[in-house]
Amino acid sequence: MSMERRVRVRFAPSPTGALHIGGVRTALYNYLFARQHGGDMLLRIEDTDSTRFVPGAEEYILESLQWLGIGIDEGLRAKESKVESQKSKGGIEIEAVGNHGPYRQSERREIYHQYVDQLLNSGHAYYAFDTPEELEAKRKEIPNFQYDARTRESMTNSLTLGLDEAKRRIANGEKYVVRFLVEPNEDVTVHDLIRGDVVINSNILDDKVLYKSADDLPTYHLANIVDDHLMEISHVIRGEEWLPSAPLHVLLYRAFGWQDTMPQFAHLPLLLKPDGNGKLSKRDGDRLGFPVFPLEFHNEKDGTVSSGYRESGYFPEAVINFLALLGWHNTGDQEIFSMDELIAQFSLDRVSKSGAKFDYEKGKWFNHQYLQMKSDDELADLFAPVLKQHGVTAEKALVAKVIGLTKDRVNFVPELWEQTNYFFVAPTEYDEKSLAKRWKEDSPRHMQELLELLEPQQDWSAEALDSLVMGWIAQKEYGVGLVMNAFRICLVGAARGPHIWAITDVLGKDETLRRVRTALTKIG
């Protein structure tokens, strides 16, 4: 048998906008596969459509992968920046590593020329001069028109014109494309690592355009095969939308005589919209209120802004974990996986065949899990910008302490503000519903008595306060819930929050008493 080949996989996005979350998952699976096999993860930019290029998209893609911890071994990647200021500006520097470059298809024009020629010379391809308008007219005229063995004889190409005439036209500067000549009536088998053998007949394939003189660039199909071959890619792991064109790719490998080193294919199931059917799109995110992109993206071309997971408060580990399980699952009940665990356990034959609906609610749960795993200290650092934004300055130790009291009730760092604001800023208004339910006729009198009870108190520890106040309530035969909730409303502004002695502990005696007095004047 053949020698074990070094595993080399690639993620090959187009710089046509923000990197879709489905693309992120494709990148992740490629990465996991490469790492598990001790192979290489490459990143190549497929910018063969000059008209769809979006400025900033390339940087965006690389920055997204960097944020998520999907490392690139070869090709284009974000340069690790030691300069903090550059990170905070959100900018990245791109570097190219490896000796199979260039890694942008638009920079590989000369390389493609010789392979186009090879196909032309071997009779696997031909020149075609049909204009887009003519093709359009043809499609209108003939239902289900396809440029193939049945129709190529009636089109304007080097097969019907003759090679000399074709060359003359080209010399005259006429625009042309090069098409792949698909031989009819041949069953082509694609072995897919996830789905098994897929057989299709070459009759349904059309003579795909491989090269267009208009911009002197190949199309995806040609560039993809040439690059994967030259870059020694061992496994092509990509979305299911590519499955129908996989037979064409196999034919291309054969035409080049590269069938022995043809990569193995694995076509991943699609990410579907949460409701209804169909592929998950940016519109679904807008409609249902969740991000579909890893990072916020400002599209210079159409002026749109797309929200991102990072800006929504997600941890990259949570996004990775969530995405990994959308289409892959090991045996067993484990739900939380670190990147290392994923690398160790991932396998293509445990990837599902069917599409996965995107369950945003579960995504939030993952973030909750990861937030709970973080230390209060770490969270305090992450929360600092939010505090600053609200004009609060507080010592980190205090912030960490407050976070420790409240973090179990939030999914995201920014949500911490809603749970902790009263620790930093005295309430200015009091929640209507809490008031209606917990602030009764006797409450002002109770609070007045409580004030008198607490004023002389020296020992402000939770234990001391608890026995003092509980003793007083018992002696007066007041309702514990009634008194404590009224007290809580004075301190928090609503009937919520952690244990009351934890609150008084953070607030301290002066602030606690001040808030009770304020409440008495405002709602008393």
Added chain:
RNA sequence: GGUGCUAUCGUCUAGUGGCCUAGGACAACGGCCUCUCACGCCGUAAACCCCGGUUCGAGUCCGGGUAGCACUACCA
């Protein structure tokens, strides 16, 4: 229309002929905890697309339907 892929709770999935009176997780619902709101814990409800076949036995294998999706560009 053509071709291909797919099909287990609402959702992500476990299940590779008997261990399945189908397991886990999210969401939902109920309870416990409790000064409140949460968290947490415990529990409830919830699925094998349909029809045939193979077999002693089918969610699991086969065939046929049906449905969904993808592709069908000088886009990737």
